Amino acid sequence: MIVLFNKPYNVLTKFTDDQGRATLADYIDIPRVYAAGRLDMDSEGLLLLTDNGKLNHELTDPENKAYKTYVVQVDGIPTKAQLRELAQGVMLKDGMTLPAKVKRIPYPKWLWEREKPIRVRQNQPTSFIQLKIKEGRNRQVRRMTAAVGIPTLRLIRTHIGDYHIADLKPGQYRVVK
Template identity: 50%
Template sequence: MAKNSGRPNTSTAATLILLNKPNGFVSQFSGDDRNLSQLISVAGVYPAGRLDKDSEGLLLLTDNGTLQHRISHPQHKLTKSYWVQVEGEIDASALQQLISGVVLKDGPASALSATAITEPANLWPRDPPVRVRNSIPTSWLDISINEGRNRQIRRMTAAAGFPTLRLIRHCIGEWSLSDIASGQYQTKILSATEIRHLSGVPNTGLL
């Protein structure tokens, strides 16, 4: 079990963890029966951002404060991409609505891109399974945003008339799930030179 307390350090070298968070786990090391301490055996890392308990996919953790800030702070507008299963047959007008923008309680929100896709290949089963109604079809989308408001994707698809059934984050900047299985993680070590040249995470060519 990893011991994680306090904030990550600000030394130059960095450990970066790419975790495929399963459904039902919180994005912290305590406070719930199913938390990160049950998934990660690397001590001293801290989540760079969060992923809702009922969402799955890529969560980044690091022991470097500079990297943590550049990944998680809204000012860097890091692109995050999601596979989204919604209720109903999505159409072109709804996709355009997501891109043009919908009005949420905390203000307007828009996607950088929103496309209809087939179910992602080699997708792991969700535990518990998504509850679907046999009489209502579902659709899969690939949506990218550069904000991180609370439950933003779910609220956006609902505002467009297509409630989210399953939400999987597959990319953050240049980092992706790749072939990481659900509940597993990969460890990357970024050198002092790599950290020093990070003017922003996207398109650095370092990863």
């Protein structure tokens, strides 16, 4: 079994927390499922969960090479050079990233309001890009956009391989066999 979950902003990607923060247990009432991968507390969107250890390994194994697709609201309007740099790979403190697939996109019509709005600077526009990567380093998308000069303001994962959030609203999940 695979559970597709649209993880809301400010929710931990685990089922327990001794500090009283929101967790997966606040949204998912299916016993013995575990997150296949993670999303940071301040990131939103698709999270896969499963009750099958072998499947969990397949979903999270870097050798799987499934693209993860993100809609990213960035501070500023990216230049062609910045997009090209993301596409070629970015040097981070932990080494060069693999090349990404990236493009500017219009404001997503399906995008929901976030519980806590992003910070907005009066004289600085924001824009959206779609970024597809095969890696899963810690805070990778945020570090990549910051490295090229367009910091991430909001990060929503929409796809993991062939799985996508489709019409799931934040906090909703769907079970697929």
